[in-house]
Amino acid sequence: MMITVKDIFRHGEEYLNKEIELSGWVRKIRDQKKFGFIELNDGSFFKGVQIVFEEGLANFDEISRLSIASSIRVKGTLVKSEGSGQDLEVKAKEIEIFQKADLEYPLQNKRHTFEFLRTKAHLRARTNTFSAVFRVRSVLAYAIHKFFQENNFVYVHAPIITGSDAEGAGEMFRITTLDLNKVPKKENGEVDFSKDFFGKSTNLTVSGQLNAETYCAAFRNIYTFGPTFRAENSNTPRHLAEFWMIEPEVAFIDQQELMDLEEDFIKYCVRWALENCKDDLEFLNQMIDKELIARLEGVLKDTFVRLTYTEGFEILKKAQENGVKFEFPVAEWGMDLSSEHERYLVEQHFKRPVIMTDYPSQIKSFYMKKNEDGKTMQGTDVLFPRIGEIIGGSVREESYEKLLEEIHNRGMKEEVYDWYLDTRKYGTCPHGGFGLGFERLILFVTGMQNIRDVIPFARTPKNAEF
DSSP, X not given: OBOOHHHHHHHHHHHTTSEEEEEEEEEEEEEOSSEEEEEEEOSSSSSOEEEEEETTSTTHHHHHTOOTTOEEEEEEEEEEOSSSSOSEEEEEXXXXXXXXXXXXXXXXXXXOOHHHHHTTTTTGGGSHHHHHHHHHHHHHHHHHHHHHHHTTOEEOOOXXXXXXXXXXXXXXXXXXXXXXXXXXXXXXXXXXXXXXXXSSOEEEOSOSHHHHHHHHHHHSEEEEEEEEEOOOOOOSTTOOSXXXXXXXXXXXXXXXXXXXXXXXXXXXXXXXXXXXXXXXXXXXXXHTOTTHHHHHHHHHHSOOEEEEHHHHHHHHHHHHHTTOOOSSOOOSTTOOOOHHHHHIIIIIIISSOEEEEEEEGXXXXXXXXXXXXXXXEEEEEEEETTTEEEEEEEEBOOOHHHHHHHHHHTTOOGGGGHHHHHTTTSXXXXXXXEEEEHHHHHHHHHOOSOGGGSSXXXXXXXXXXX
């Protein structure tokens, strides 16, 4: 019977002393002249199973010379292992070779640096670490859909190509079919985008939020989950040019309810990972971050702190006065807090996740609802240990007049947002939502240090390989 390596680790007793069939790749091989051992991995589990082969096999010599990464099919009997290191092994009766991998396979049995493995992104998923990371990524992608579907949300596909800039969300990649060697110009010297494919200036989206809001007015509870793009020249361990965003939008919700949704959602994802990626997380806890599982369990145990920007600013100001050194000094109220400030609040002061609210209006986007003080907006950002901001959310301004005024005050082009303003004219209602960068969630759940290591093929400044 055809089974997987995962079946052996999960339900090995069911197959004990039975003939089984496995297909996979050679991770390790040892030849002892009359017999040998192969560690076989088939992608279903980050660990491999030991295959014992003996000289009685017709192709024994050929098998003995197999190289790492070669693909094979094994027929044999699952038995109790006589050696140390594994409980069960397969005694091979037949081994079919699909392909002998080239001897120059670059991922030999030694510890490779993550920097080196990024140059081999097309192969790194075969290593134990990245096998665990990307299995966690897959499981959490499912958990996201499961959470929203269980809570009666409608899944909406927001466009990747857009004429809107979702103001304040970041620099954008321009889309064009124009011949860059012969760019058409108007009489005033500006690019004539009427000659372009869409007849106007278009970009890769930085956020599906504005589009999502329109569907919120039709379905009440909706979410998007798709790729987004930012052309910021940030070559750091926390930034990508291409990443995935989860963006729910909910009608008839207030600020307190939105914070409840944010906390419930992220706890659901963490709990799902702990319950469904136990082996992967234990491996990552051992090899990458010794405090990983304790930190994940801590997120579930504690209620998130809720405090205003002003309260957080005062805590940071006092800490600075008492000798805490920040790379970016805490100066005037209204400054945009950096990751180090957010992490201090979470890791040092409260020692648990924080939801920060009521940000100064000048550092937040035009669509956020202003408080009665006229100075702050109803933001609801979730701050996490090691990450800083992991969720950016807010209650949206539902008033047509107030939204239009804000657009004008910020010097934005009203005609670009006419469709968005329509939602405030035809059946407007209180609503809100948030954005969660999927890779930042994976970064937190796996304990990895660099965001380039939690996406299959990273896109960063001067790097678009594979």
